[in-house]
Amino acid sequence: MSDGTREIEALIDAMARLPGLGPRSARRAVLHLMARRATLMAPMAELMGHVAEAVRDCARCGNLGTGDLCAVCADPARATGEICVVEDVADLWAMERGRAFRGRYHVLGGVLSALDAVGPDELRIPLLLERVRDEGVTEVILALNATVDGQTTAHYIAEALEDRGVQVTSLAQGVPIGGELDYLDDGTIQAALRARKRV
Known part of the structure; x- marks a missing residue:
C-alpha cells in the first residue's frame, strides 16, 4: 500500500x-x-x-461563539428570567430557528446515562444550578429529547430545582402540526393524549 x-x-x-x-x-x-x-x-x-x-464554547451557556459569551448570552434584549435547557448545541440552534423563545439557554453537553457512565458532574448540571441561583431565574424550561435518558435527566434536574423557588416546565409532546395519526408511533399518541387540552 x-x-x-x-x-x-x-x-x-x-x-x-x-x-x-x-x-x-x-x-x-x-x-x-x-x-x-x-x-x-x-x-x-x-x-x-x-x-x-x-470558535469556542460560551463560558455561560455552552453554545458556540467567537468570544467568551455567545451571541445569545451577550444580547441584552434576551429575557434573563427564563433558561431553556437543551442536550446539545444542535438542539439550541433548532430552538432558535423557531424564533419563539426569547430567553437564554443552557447546553448540558449530553444526558445522564448509567450505561455510558455519564453522571451529573460529567454534564453542565452543576453550572445550571449555579446560574439559577445567581441570575434571578424564575423558570427553567426542559427541552430534552423524549428518550429514556432524556427524561431521566429532566427528572433529575426537576428534583434538583425543587426547593429553589423556580418554576420547572417541559416542552409539550404529542401530535406535530400536519401530522397524521396513522403515521405516529404509540408513544407519541400516548403523550398527545396525556397533554390534551380543552378546545
Missing part, C-alpha cells in the same frame, strides 16, 4: 467517526473531495482550521 493510499485511508477512517457517516459514506465523501481538491477540499480544510482556532 502506497503512502498516499494510507493517508487517504486515515482520512476515511476519521470521516467515518462523524455522526451519520459509516465507512462507505466516508469513502464516497473523501473520494468526492479528492476529485475537487482545489475548489472544495482546500477551502474546506482552511475553513476547518479557522473554525478550530476561532
